[in-house]
Amino acid sequence: MLEIKCPYCGKRSQNEFAYGGDATVKRPELNKEVPDEEWDTFVYYRKNPRGNHLELWHHISGCRQWFKAKRNTATHEIIDTFELSDDIGDAS
Amino acid sequence: MSRISPLQNAHNKGLFGDYQEKNEGNLLKIREITDVNIYQVVQYKKSSVATSNIQLGSIKLPANAAEVSVDGQTRVQWFAPRSWIIFSNDNNISSVIENTFNNEDFAVTDVSHSRAIIQIKGEDALNVLKKGCPINFNEFKKNNCVNSVYHGITISVDMIDDSPLTFNLMALRSFSESFHHAITDAALEYGYSGQ
Numbered sequence A: 001m002l003e004i005k006c007p008y009c010g011k012r013s014q015n016e017f018a019y020g021g022d023a024t025v026k027r028p029e030l031n032k033e034v035p036d037e038e039w040d041t042f043v044y045y046r047k048n049p050r051g052n053h054l055e056l057w058h059h060i061s062g063c064r065q066w067f068k069a070k071r072n073t074a075t076h077e078i079i080d081t082f083e084l085s086d087d088i089g090d091a092s
Numbered sequence B: 001m002s003r004i005s006p007l008q009n010a011h012n013k014g015l016f017g018d019y020q021e022k023n024e025g026n027l028l029k030i031r032e033i034t035d036v037n038i039y040q041v042v043q044y045k046k047s048s049v050a051t052s053n054i055q056l057g058s059i060k061l062p063a064n065a066a067e068v069s070v071d072g073q074t075r076v077q078w079f080a081p082r083s084w085i086i087f088s089n090d091n092n093i094s095s096v097i098e099n100t101f102n103n104e105d106f107a108v109t110d111v112s113h114s115r116a117i118i119q120i121k122g123e124d125a126l127n128v129l130k131k132g133c134p135i136n137f138n139e140f141k142k143n144n145c146v147n148s149v150y151h152g153i154t155i156s157v158d159m160i161d162d163s164p165l166t167f168n169l170m171a172l173r174s175f176s177e178s179f180h181h182a183i184t185d186a187a188l189e190y191g192y193s194g195q
Helices: A036-044 B093-100 B125-132 B173-187
Strands: A003-006 A010-013 A018-022 A052-058 A066-072 A078-083 B014-016 B028-033 B037-043 B068-071 B074-080 B083-088 B106-110 B115-121 B145-150 B153-162 B165-172 B192-194
Touching (some): A003 A078, B028 B173, B037 B093, B074 B145, B083 B093, B093 B106, B115 B125, B115 B173, B125 B145, B125 B173, B153 B173, B173 B192
Parallel strands (some): B028 B192
Antiparallel strands (some): A018 A052, A066 A078, B028 B115, B037 B083, B037 B106, B068 B074, B074 B083, B153 B165
8 A cells, every 4th residue: 555644644545645736837927918838838738757756636535635745756656745835946 | 404314215223244143232333423513613824813722612622633622512523734523412512613713713614414424333343444444543542533535435534432442434425325335335244233
């Protein structure tokens, strides 16, 4: 059984969690004219790194909180998890 | 307005499964808990009220994951950060809650009609839970709670007592019949008394 450490509940089985996408994507600034290309990049384009990757996960069957997880996409190891408010820089 | 039990068409009384040649007193007991007032309390993110100072009657709000605070007819479960679930048989609990949690800092929702609670009691309760839920119940203690899944259904487990082992299992009302089926199906191996 793969376990993921929820920052609020502790270690739990992965089937309580849902993947929520890339945590490094930044939404274009609000109330600003945004070129189509920038929207296009924000909505569709993602990096597909081999190695450490910062992801959003949702403890959907637990405390219902979103958090960030640093995961190695090659080994599937979850290196660490963080609260959304934690400023942790990039994934490396 | 009277409540319609979520399991009134699913839960049957009697003996089921492998109950023969077993002492009925030691059999697993499964019943639906009805007529409980259930409230969800969530503290707004903008709120700066220290919840450690808040008391619901004589109960302090649990501050950590898996904690339940108990006083007589009322139980308060830690549900998530800044979020709690209150269970009470006290019919005046709504006014107590209203006086305790102000509108500016807390969102209070009556979810009594939207949840189903199944109580399982007996030594085999642990085996029934282990069949469908990934939580390590060996480390579970009286007045611990946890949100998890049972055969894919999101549930909340509250350990009411450790002798005899008694758990209250809460699921969304819309999942209640499937959840009841999953629990009773898992219990057939041990035999159970529907109450």
